[in-house]
Amino acid sequence: MKNIFLISLLIFGQNKLEAQISKHWSPDQTIKHKTISAIRASPDGKEVIYAVKELKIIEGKHEFINQLFLADVNQKNTIQLTRGEKSNINPKWSPDGKKIAFISNRNGKNNLYLLTIGKGKAERLTDLKTGIIDYKWNTKGDQIALISSDPQTKKDEESSKSAKDWYFMNESFKLGRLYLLHFNKKDQDGMPEITPLSKVNRHINSFSWSPDDQWITYAHAASAGVEDNVFCDISMIHVNTGELKEIANTPVGENQPLFSPDGKYIAYYNLDEKGIWGGTSSVKTYSLKDGKIQTLADTPNGPAELIGWSTDGKSVFTSEPFHTGSRIFRLSSDGKQAIEWNKGMTGVLNGIELNSNGTHFTFSFQNTSLPQDGYVSSSTSFSPIKVSSINPEIAGLPIPKTELIKWKSFDGMEIEGLLTYPINYQSGKKYPFILNIHGGPAGVFNESFIGNSGIYPLAGIAENDIFILRPNPRGSNGYGLKFRLANHRDWGGADYKDLMAGVDLAISKGWADPEKLGVMGWSYGGLMSSWVIGHTDRFKVASIGAPVVDLITQDLTDDIPSFLPSYMEKQPYEDWEIYEKNSPLRFVQNVKTPVLLQHGEADIRVPFSQGLMYYNALKRRGVPVRFLVLPRQPHGPVEPAMILKTAQTNLSWMLHHLEGTELGF
Numbered sequence: 332m333k334n335i336f337l338i339s340l341l342i343f344g345q346n347k348l349e350a351q352i353s354k355h356w357s358p359d360q361t362i363k364h365k366t367i368s369a370i371r372a373s374p375d376g377k378e379v380i381y382a383v384k385e386l387k388i389i390e391g392k393h394e395f396i397n398q399l400f401l402a403d404v405n406q407k408n409t410i411q412l413t414r415g416e417k418s419n420i421n422p423k424w425s426p427d428g429k430k431i432a433f434i435s436n437r438n439g440k441n442n443l444y445l446l447t448i449g450k451g452k453a454e455r456l457t458d459l460k461t462g463i464i465d466y467k468w469n470t471k472g473d474q475i476a477l478i479s480s481d482p483q484t485k486k487d488e489e490s491s492k493s494a495k496d497w498y499f500m501n502e503s504f505k506l507g508r509l510y511l512l513h514f515n516k517k518d519q520d521g522m523p524e525i526t527p528l529s530k531v532n533r534h535i536n537s538f539s540w541s542p543d544d545q546w547i548t549y550a551h552a553a554s555a556g557v558e559d560n561v562f563c564d565i566s567m568i569h570v571n572t573g574e575l576k577e578i579a580n581t582p583v584g585e586n587q588p589l590f591s592p593d594g595k596y597i598a599y600y601n602l603d604e605k606g607i608w609g610g611t612s613s614v615k616t617y618s619l620k621d622g623k624i625q626t627l628a629d630t631p632n633g634p635a636e637l638i639g640w641s642t643d644g645k646s647v648f649t650s651e652p653f654h655t656g657s658r659i660f661r662l663s664s665d666g667k668q669a670i671e672w673n674k675g676m677t678g679v680l681n682g683i684e685l686n687s688n689g690t691h692f693t694f695s696f697q698n699t700s701l702p703q704d705g706y707v708s709s710s711t712s713f714s715p716i717k718v719s720s721i722n723p724e725i726a727g728l729p730i731p732k733t734e735l736i737k738w739k740s741f742d743g744m745e746i747e748g749l750l751t752y753p754i755n756y757q758s759g760k761k762y763p764f765i766l767n768i769h770g771g772p773a774g775v776f777n778e779s780f781i782g783n784s785g786i787y788p789l790a791g792i793a794e795n796d797i798f799i800l801r802p803n804p805r806g807s808n809g810y811g812l813k814f815r816l817a818n819h820r821d822w823g824g825a826d827y828k829d830l831m832a833g834v835d836l837a838i839s840k841g842w843a844d845p846e847k848l849g850v851m852g853w854s855y856g857g858l859m860s861s862w863v864i865g866h867t868d869r870f871k872v873a874s875i876g877a878p879v880v881d882l883i884t885q886d887l888t889d890d891i892p893s894f895l896p897s898y899m900e901k902q903p904y905e906d907w908e909i910y911e912k913n914s915p916l917r918f919v920q921n922v923k924t925p926v927l928l929q930h931g932e933a934d935i936r937v938p939f940s941q942g943l944m945y946y947n948a949l950k951r952r953g954v955p956v957r958f959l960v961l962p963r964q965p966h967g968p969v970e971p972a973m974i975l976k977t978a979q980t981n982l983s984w985m986l987h988h989l990e991g992t993e994l995g996f
Contacts, residue, residue: 768852865918931964
């Protein structure tokens with residue numbers, strides 16, 4: 332018996348050691364997982380083309396590269412169409428289904444290429460200095476409309492070379508303009524001729540062709556800036572004569588215009604009439620005959636994206652977040668009905684597209700335990716068919732369990748969150764616990780795959796025996812307008828209590844060790860993480876990314892000047908007190924928690940100075956703090972090496988303070 336016990340003990344010890352050593356979800360591993368950046372069905376719906384984004388090492392440098400794949404929906408055969416060290420993105424079928432256009436940076440800029448199915452090498456169609464933002468075929472297939480930004484002028488180049496490149500802010504913009512590519516005309520280099528279409532000084536960001544190829548309707552803004560592009564107007568232009576017609580020109584935002592199949596109406600996405608960030612949205616139709624505007628039926632959260640018209644022109648499809656998932660709705664064009672099209676599906680749909688004939692949808696789908704892949708469905712009924720398998724190596728790996736939990740906050744409001752368990756979870760045992768707070772504030776944690784989570788390596792954290800809770804407190808998207816606006820003039824108030832109620836639930840259930848709590852978040856999640864440690868000593872460690880810590884300087888230095896006044900309902904100089912009251916920096920004297928800060932130097936959404944202020948304040952007070960500075964990065968790292976370093980640093984910092992491991996940086 333003694334020998335049997337000893338052998339059992341040895342086996343148990345060995346299995347435990349193997350569980351600790353065998354890792355599948357480290358940042359180094361998960362950054363290599365592939366994702367789908369675009370997927371589109373052929374006009375007849377029998378084939379699908381999709382772009383797969385993956386990490387490659389090119390000349391010693393990590394880069395994300397997209398390659399194109401062609402799948403036969405019925406026979407389920409897949410062919411890789413592009414290879415090499417350059418990216419190939421945004422593929423679109425020709426109207427006859429025999430060719431595919433796509434954008435590639437093969438010549439250093441994002442230019443347009445054309446590939447005939449079964450004919451080998453792609454030919455380059457454009458040679459634009461600033462590249463192509465987007466493009467669309469006309470219905471005949473003899474023209475492509477495209478958006479390209481203004482190039483540098485000769486004066487710009489000369490000023491830059493002579494170090495005389497000063498400028499007056501907001502007085503000179505590079506705009507995205509509409510051009511026409513003609514397949515039946517050639518330029519002096521033998522390439523399709525390109526002619527300018529839009530002549531007004533407005534930035535164009537979305538457009539569609541009329542069914543007769545005579546008109547293009549487009550959304551346009553004062554500049555390419557984020558704020559201006561929220562408050563767009565809509566016009567249409569005659570392709571041959573240049574005649575302009577105004578469709579929607581209001582103080583609020585209209586976008587994503589789409590012609591109906593019969594060309595008699597234009598559907599478009601419309602923002603709240605008061606221009607409130609996170610406010611209401613709707614889909615409207617404009618009658619070209621009499622100018623009548625019809626507002627379509629409301630949906631639970633409010634449409635986030637306009638997908639397209641049904642083939643009979645009697646409905647418009649939209650998509651929106653719905654709690655921790657996503658939904659597609661079919662809105663009747665008479666404004667009377669809104670029907671949930673993918674009812675009963677749990678998980679997240681991205682990149683939803685209708686093919687040119689309106690007969691098939693394509694999209695990528697994922698849930699917490701299922702990695703992202705491409706799907707196609709008939710548009711008459713939701714019947715998804717999987718058409719890709721881009722990460723076969725994941726099959727069979729142990730995936731951390733994630734479940735949806737709910738709790739009541741201090742005022743009875745129900746809050747949802749996604750709880751990820753330690754991968755080796757044992758019932759009755761208390762574990763280290765991390766509160767992960769999303770950005771926004773109108774962001775939302777959804778049921779995306781747990782093993783592909785970017786700067787916060789959730790699966791890697793769970794693999795190291797730590798719980799993670801990702802709450803959707805009031806202010807989050809996906810729960811309707813009232814919930815989304817419930818944190819106005821109250822950042823760090825009721826939303827903070829929502830978060831703490833979730834932590835209390837985890838402790839009461841015996842999941843979380845109250846002596847080993849961590850908190851982390853980026854942007855608004857960084858603000859709330861800063862707020863948390865300024866209001867409680869319960870947390871042993873914090874990782875804070877690109878935080879808004881001082882609302883006054885944030886509002887007066889960011890690139891979206893109407894954002895904070897929308898939430899605080901006044902400008903800073905009209906109500907200094909509310910901005911002061913909601914600023915985490917005003918409570919830095921209370922902080923005792925060790926802090927890791929991370930921020931991109933090129934961030935204009937939450938300027939780098941916000942993170943720097945918090946770092947200096949903590950440093951002067953003697954609080955343990957480190958600051959990971961990310962050169963060249965905007966509001967969140969985009970370069971693979973920077974994403975990887977950020978994720979590695981987050982994991983190492985949390986393990987060091989919650990489990991006593993050595994710092995890996």
